[in-house]
Amino acid sequence: MTRDLFRKYDSLEKLAAARQEELERDIFSTGFYHHKAKNIIACAKALLERHGGEVPSDIESLTALPGVGRKTANVVRGNVYGIPSVVVDTHVGRIARRLGLSTNDDPVKVEFDLMEKIPEDHWILINLDLIALGRSLCRSQRPDCEACFLKEECPSRGKASGSGKKQLAGAGK
Numbered sequence: 001m002t003r004d005l006f007r008k009y010d011s012l013e014k015l016a017a018a019r020q021e022e023l024e025r026d027i028f029s030t031g032f033y034h035h036k037a038k039n040i041i042a043c044a045k046a047l048l049e050r051h052g053g054e055v056p057s058d059i060e061s062l063t064a065l066p067g068v069g070r071k072t073a074n075v076v077r078g079n080v081y082g083i084p085s086v087v088v089d090t091h092v093g094r095i096a097r098r099l100g101l102s103t104n105d106d107p108v109k110v111e112f113d114l115m116e117k118i119p120e121d122h123w124i125l126i127n128l129d130l131i132a133l134g135r136s137l138c139r140s141q142r143p144d145c146e147a148c149f150l151k152e153e154c155p156s157r158g159k160a161s162g163s164g165k166k167q168l169a170g171a172g173k
């Protein structure tokens, strides 16, 4: 979808001037297209008006942009600017709790727990590593603990299912 999107709107100016209904059709396949189209247009305008058409790298400026939360801001910081940043999505939160790296449910608190426990030079890649683990072995339902290379260290081995919240009592000690 992005290939066609960026071909059609090949500048921030074009995105900022886009008609919302038309942009909604262009991004329809991604779901939540109404809110996304609204935010994309508002974000393009904000980048032009407040940042001279450049994407900022500091967390405050990024999260002040329409539609940009802490997760997206950290993706941009890590992947665009190479600034050590921990991205917490549903896989990362669940596995962090199962491994006892966090006892928190709030993604921002999980982010700070991981920053405390994981060396800074692993912050950017830990997200991709945990997502890969979450999609292959440490799935939300019925994780394959017997095949998991972390089974000897993991406090949730054989007990995990769901978001990891039930493992909080025993994990992280």
Ligand code: SF4
Residues within 6 Å of the ligand: 098, 099, 137, 138, 139, 143, 144, 145, 146, 148, 149, 150, 151, 154, 155, 156, 157, 158, 160
């Ligand atoms: S041992 Fe099980 S719960 Fe622990 S990380 Fe591996 S798959 Fe997940």
